[in-house]
Each structure stands twice: as structure tokens, then as C-alpha cells.
Amino acid sequence: ALKTIILIGGPMKGTRFRPLSLDLPKPLFPVAGFPVIYHHIEAASKVPNMKEIILIGFYQAQEDLTKFIINVQHEFKIQVRYLQEYTSLGTAGGIYHFRDQILMGNPEYFFVMNSDVCGDFPLVEMLEFHKHRPAGTFCTILGTEATRQQSLNYGCLAENKDTSEVLHYVEKPETFISTTINCGIYLCSPCIFEPLKRIFKQNLEENYNFDFNTPNKEVIRMEQDIFVPLASTGKLYVFHTTRFWSQIKSAGAVIYANRHYLELYRDTHPDRLAKNGEGKPKVIGDVFIHSSAQVHPTAVLGPNVSIGKNVMIGDGVRVRDSIILEGAMLQDHCCILNSIIGWNSTVGMWSRVEGTPNDPNPNKPFAKLETLSMFDDHGKLNPSITVIGSNVQVPPEVIILNSMVLPHKELSGCCKNQIIM
Numbered sequence: 001a002l003k004t005i006i007l008i009g010g011p012m013k014g015t016r017f018r019p020l021s022l023d024l025p026k027p028l029f030p031v032a033g034f035p036v037i038y039h040h041i042e043a044a045s046k047v048p049n050m051k052e053i054i055l056i057g058f059y060q061a062q063e064d065l066t067k068f069i070i071n072v073q074h075e076f077k078i079q080v081r082y083l084q085e086y087t088s089l090g091t092a093g094g095i096y097h098f099r100d101q102i103l104m105g106n107p108e109y110f111f112v113m114n115s116d117v118c119g120d121f122p123l124v125e126m127l128e129f130h131k132h133r134p135a136g137t138f139c140t141i142l143g144t145e146a147t148r149q150q151s152l153n154y155g156c157l158a159e160n161k162d163t164s165e166v167l168h169y170v171e172k173p174e175t176f177i178s179t180t181i182n183c184g185i186y187l188c189s190p191c192i193f194e195p196l197k198r199i200f201k202q203n204l205e206e207n208y209n210f211d212f213n214t215p216n217k218e219v220i221r222m223e224q225d226i227f228v229p230l231a232s233t234g235k236l237y238v239f240h241t242t243r244f245w246s247q248i249k250s251a252g253a254v255i256y257a258n259r260h261y262l263e264l265y266r267d268t269h270p271d272r273l274a275k276n277g278e279g280k281p282k283v284i285g286d287v288f289i290h291s292s293a294q295v296h297p298t299a300v301l302g303p304n305v306s307i308g309k310n311v312m313i314g315d316g317v318r319v320r321d322s323i324i325l326e327g328a329m330l331q332d333h334c335c336i337l338n339s340i341i342g343w344n345s346t347v348g349m350w351s352r353v354e355g356t357p358n359d360p361n362p363n364k365p366f367a368k369l370e371t372l373s374m375f376d377d378h379g380k381l382n383p384s385i386t387v388i389g390s391n392v393q394v395p396p397e398v399i400i401l402n403s404m405v406l407p408h409k410e411l412s413g414c415c416k417n418q419i420i421m
């Protein structure tokens with residue numbers, strides 16, 4: 001049997017995702033019509049012999065998460081559970097802490113998936129690859145190519161090209177190591193608990209005599225504490241993918257992920273994509289419209305648009321490269337480009353809400369999404385997608401450009417490159 005562990009983090013994570021993560025844990029944010037981790041669960045449930053999916057995080061049990069779990073269990077007919085860390089234990093600490101639960105039923109292998117990545121995950125192929133590694137292999141890491149410059153923002157690994165063994169692993173290196181980066185998707189054998197246990201004990205012993213101010217000694221980081229020392233011991237391998245993969249750290253990344261998941265639907269779920277037809281809005285390219293949304297037939301949507309539950313879209317509205325969240329209202333003739341419109345927000349007639357994408361440079365092979373910091377060196381907001389938080393009122397006939405609006409605001413006029421708090 002197999003299991004999958006999805007690391008969902010907790011309320012202190014996903015800060016770059018504000019204001020959207022103020023209303024909903026980031027792993028539940030809808031991309032292409034479904035929560036971020038729904039896509040992970042769907043991919044995992046397709047692997048033959050998958051027995052259980054375990055979410056590990058430090059969110060308090062809450063209604064949204066509980067509902068989500070009930071729904072996916074039902075839909076994918078697979079056991080899904082949430083195990084809550086009492087505090088942030090790091091990317092491997094929770095796995096060690098819940099080892100008995102993970103090992104229950106003697107799984108042969110288990111996947112570990114970071115929740116803040118998206119992609120067309122080649123899980124079945126990884127499994128096949130991992131099975132053919134030498135006995136005693138701890139882990140296979142999914143790797144992909146990045147540009148030299150962008151690689152520095154990721155975990156980088158150097159390998160033996162003949163055997164795919166990881167020879168060297170550095171998390172966010174200061175100088176160039178390799179263009180192969182860690183995708184945050186692993187396949188582990190249960191023997192990985194040997195090094196986990198060793199590191200756990202070592203941390204405890206090292207910290208035993210320190211005062212109570214020392215950081216939590218139960219924190220184990222998969223990357224720095226496990227992969228770094230395991231490199232070149234013959235226990236760690238890399239499996240390469242050239243399929244779509246991206247991190248989801250910022251709101252801008254969600255628009256990018258939305259485009260790619262919608263594109264995948266063409267093959268996997270054509271039924272999820274909106275079609276043109278009599279009495280329906282005009283659809284350009286890949287668009288998801290929730291069945292409960294009301295869209296005026298004169299509206300024009302797409303490409304790369306997701307429309308949530310109970311959204312209302314008026315006469316002549318134009319939406320492109322955007323996500324419109326549950327309960328939002330787009331009044332007649334407004335225009336939404338490269339933006340996210342928050343839950344239950346309203347955009348007034350003839351208004352224009354527009355952002356700037358940070359998409360990868362299409363002329364650079366292997367380029368990933370740019371992860372710009374929020375502000376430039378002069379303290380000005382870097383142009384990015386526009387995010388309207390929940391329950392915001394955008395009045396008629398204004399322009400909102402490259403801005404971020406926190407929840408429950410009533411805007412009074414135009415704004416450009418601003419954070420409205």
C-alpha cells in the first residue's frame with residue numbers, strides 16, 4: 001500500500017499571500033475552480049494502491065478544512081485525515097512526530113507533497129523510478145530545471161548523471177550550484193525514519209542544557225537537516241520532470257497556476273471548461289465557470305479565468321487572466337484584468353481593475369515565475385497583480401491598478417500602486 005502526506009503549514013505561513021489568506025487557509029484557496037490541495041489529492045488518488053492521504057499542519061481544526069476533507073473523501077473514495085502539529089515542527093518534524101500514524105498498515109512507500117507548489121505531478125512515474133533504486137534508498141526528490149539565476153531561490157541539487165544519485169544538496173545557495181531544483185514533491189521509503197530519528201535525537205541532546213529561549217528542538221527541516229547530510233550517501237535520488245510545475249507563494253503565482261491547471265483540464269477534465277453557445281457568455285480560451293454563477297450572455301471571459309460559486313456578472317463585463325471568488329459581483333461593463341476579486345466583493349459599473357503579471361519570460365527556457373518582493377529598493381510597491389480582498393466595494397467608473405485592497409474597504413476613488421488598508 002501507499003500513502004501521501006501533504007504539508008499544509010499553518011496560520012503563520014503564507015504571509016506573502018495576504019490579504020487572501022486572511023479569510024481562508026492558503027491551501028484551500030481555489031485555483032481553476034478547486035482548492036490548491038484538491039489538485040494534490042486528485043493526483044495522489046490516481047496512483048494505484050493509494051490507501052490514505054494525510055494532511056499535516058498547524059492550523060486549528062476549523063470548519064473550512066473539515067468540510068473540505070469530508071468532500072474529497074467522498075469524491076475520491078479514499079481516506080483523508082488531518083493531523084495537527086501543536087506548533088510548527090518544520091517540513092519533516094511533523095512527519096517524524098506522526099510516524100506511527102504514517103506507518104500504520106505498513107505502507108511500502110509514501111509521497112510527501114508541499115502544498116505551496118502546483119503542477120502536473122508525475123507520481124506514477126516517480127514510483128516506478130523509486131522502485132528501481134538500490135535497496136535501502138531513503139527518498140526520491142522530484143526535480144526540474146530552472147535558469148541559473150532563479151535556481152538560487154530554490155533547493156538546488158547536483159547529481160551523478162548516470163545513476164541519478166544526489167551528490168550535493170544546498171537550500172537557496174548563495175552562489176550557483178546547479179540548475180536542477182527541488183520541486184517539493186518526494187517519494188520516501190519507510191527507512192527514512194532512521195535518519196529522522198537520528199536528527200531528532202541529536203537536536204534534543206544538543207539543546208538539552210540550553211535555557212527556555214532556544215527555538216523548538218523538535219523542528220526538523222527536510223531540506224537542511226535530512227537532504228543536505230544524505231547527499232552522496234547513495235540513499236537520495238532525483239527524478240526529473242519537464243511537465244508544468246510552479247511554486248505558489250504569492251497571489252500572482254495563483255493566476256499563473258490557474259492558467260496551467262485550466263490548460264491541463266483540456267486533457268483530464270474537458271467537462272470543467274466552459275463552452276460557447278446560444279445564450280451563454282462569450283468564452284475565449286480556457287475558462288472555468290461554477291455551475292451556480294450567473295453570467296450575462298453579453299459578458300466576455302477568458303483566457304485564463306475562473307469564476308466561483310454564486311458570482312454575478314453583468315452586461316458587457318470583460319474578464320481576463322483573473323480569479324473571481326465566491327459571491328463576488330461584477331456590475332455592468334466593468335473590466336477585470338490580471339486580478340483576484342475577493343469573496344463577496346463588488347466592482348461597480350464601468351470600473352477597471354487591472355494588475356501586472358509576473359509571468360516567466362517565455363523567451364528563456366526553463367524560466368520560472370518571478371518571485372519579486374512586494375516593494376522595490378525605494379519602498380515602492382512592485383507592479384503585480386491586483387488583489388481585492390473580501391467584502392470590498394469598488395465604486396463605479398474608477399481605475400484600480402497594481403494595488404492590493406484589504407478586506408471590508410469601501411474605496412472612494414481611483415488607486416494606483418497602493419496598498420489600501
Ligand code: GTP
Nearest residue numbers: 007008009013056057088089090091094114115116
Ligand atoms: P519560504 O521561501 O520561506 O516559504 O520557504 P520554502 O519555499 O522552503 O517553503 P517551506 O519549506 O517553508 O514550506 C514548504 C511547504 O511545507 C509549504 O507547503 C508549507 O506550508 C509547509 N510547511 C512549512 N513549515 C511547516 C511546518 O512546520 N509544519 C507543516 N506541517 N508544514 C510546513
